[in-house]
Amino acid sequence: YINYRRTARINASTQGKNNINQYLYNIMSGLSLANAGGRYLCELYDFQYAASLFPDRPEAHYLISNYFSWRGYPQLGIFNANAAYKSINSILPQLTEFINNDIIKLNYIKSLWYTPNFELVEDLLLSMKQTCENDFIKLQVDEELNKIYNGK
Numbered sequence: 001y002i003n004y005r006r007t008a009r010i011n012a013s014t015q016g017k018n019n020i021n022q023y024l025y026n027i028m029s030g031l032s033l034a035n036a037g038g039r040y041l042c043e044l045y046d047f048q049y050a051a052s053l054f055p056d057r058p059e060a061h062y063l064i065s066n067y068f069s070w071r072g073y074p075q076l077g078i079f080n081a082n083a084a085y086k087s088i089n090s091i092l093p094q095l096t097e098f099i100n101n102d103i104i105k106l107n108y109i110k111s112l113w114y115t116p117n118f119e120l121v122e123d124l125l126l127s128m129k130q131t132c133e134n135d136f137i138k139l140q141v142d143e144e145l146n147k148i149y150n151g152k
Contacts, residue, residue, distance in 0.1 A: 024094060026050035027059055034067075043067065051083075058084040059095050062104050065111065074114050081111035102128070102137045110144065122148050 007025050030046030033039045044067055051060035061084035069077035085108035088101050109124045122145070129141045 020054070020092070023050050023053045023057065023060070024092070026053070027063065027095070030063065040067075040071070051080075055083075056087050056090070058087045058091060058104055059099050061087075062099055062107060065107055069111070074111070078111040078114055081108045084108065100134075102132050102134055106137055106140060106144075118148065 026046045027050050030043045030050070033043040033046065044064070047060050047063045047067060051064060061080040065077045065080035065084060068080065084104050088104050091099055091101065105128060109121060109128065112121045125141050125145050129138060129145070132138050132141060
């Protein structure tokens with residue numbers, strides 16, 4: 001965390017605040033805090049600051065969506081999942097190890113559970129099941145489909 005934080009500060013003072021490295025350093029700083037646990041507001045601040053630097057990028061919005069969803073604020077999670085989904089095709093290559101199009105799409109579809117449009121959720125999940133190449137994500141899609149089928 002400290003290394004990412006220092007790098008972000010140095011980068012901001014030498015290259016200006018609105019550059020892609022500043023964005024990456026804040027995301028990595030937030031992820032470091034998330035892994036450490038116990039500093040949840042600092043984690044959220046780093047993700048929100050990154051999103052304010054580049055609001056049209058999906059990564060920070062995806063992480064903010066997860067933050068709120070995991071902490072019991074689904075409405076705030078939906079807003080950020082939608083923002084990430086709108087810019088799904090511009091993921092930075094440096095972050096593709098843990099954020100990809102399928103993960104953002106699944107996160108968006110899961111956020112639609114809180115809307116009354118279950119047919120759309122089912123259609124999107126079935127479409128994703130056919131196009132997804134990642135086995136772990138396919139299992140998650142199957143779990144979501146089972147929730148729909150068992151609820152009918």
